[in-house]
Amino acid sequence: MRNKLFSGIILLGVTSAAAQSPDSAKKIYGIRQNWGGVPLSRSIYPEIRGLLTNFKWQDIEPSNNTWNWQQLDSVMMSRDCNTPFQLMIFTKDYVPDWLFTTAGVPKVIEYNNNNDSVGFSPYFADPNYKFYFERMIDTVANHVKAYPNNLKKISEHPGLHWGANRLYRL
Numbered sequence: 001m002r003n004k005l006f007s008g009i010i011l012l013g014v015t016s017a018a019a020q021s022p023d024s025a026k027k028i029y030g031i032r033q034n035w036g037g038v039p040l041s042r043s044i045y046p047e048i049r050g051l052l053t054n055f056k057w058q059d060i061e062p063s064n065n066t067w068n069w070q071q072l073d074s075v076m077m078s079r080d081c082n083t084p085f086q087l088m089i090f091t092k093d094y095v096p097d098w099l100f101t102t103a104g105v106p107k108v109i110e111y112n113n114n115n116d117s118v119g120f121s122p123y124f125a126d127p128n129y130k131f132y133f134e135r136m137i138d139t140v141a142n143h144v145k146a147y148p149n150n151l152k153k154i155s156e157h158p159g160l161h162w163g164a165n166r167l168y169r170l
Helices: 002-019 022-028 070-078 127-145
Strands: 031-034 048-056 085-090 107-111 117-122 161-163 166-168
Touching: 048 070, 070 127, 085 127
Parallel strands: 031 048, 048 085
Antiparallel strands: 107 117, 161 166
């Protein structure tokens, strides 16, 4: 029994060491350029391992089920296709106003310790919010999946994100 346990520990250590080899680390670790201008070329800056692209939900879906892809498409078409990307959609205080005005999602006002209003967010547990949030994620994912194959290189280490009790990955 002791030999099996010892062999199992050694096997686990060898497996872990192989998973962290320097070659695999070069692929996933490095600089992710945050969006804020013209994407840098990996041929000039080889340490760039990916591009983090940030968008606001209110800009992508300005009215209920009406989609504005201009900014997203512009960024995607202008980037170096050899650079993997990570797509982030900001929610919280960047949700569309129509969620509160016509979709029935409660707005939660946030206060600090002095009882000053410091921000807001949608009520994330609301079933209406969950429905619209999931629809937004699915619609954005389907839009990106429709891009030509050379534009769809997702980061080697994309980071999976939770939202509305569901794990999302393109």
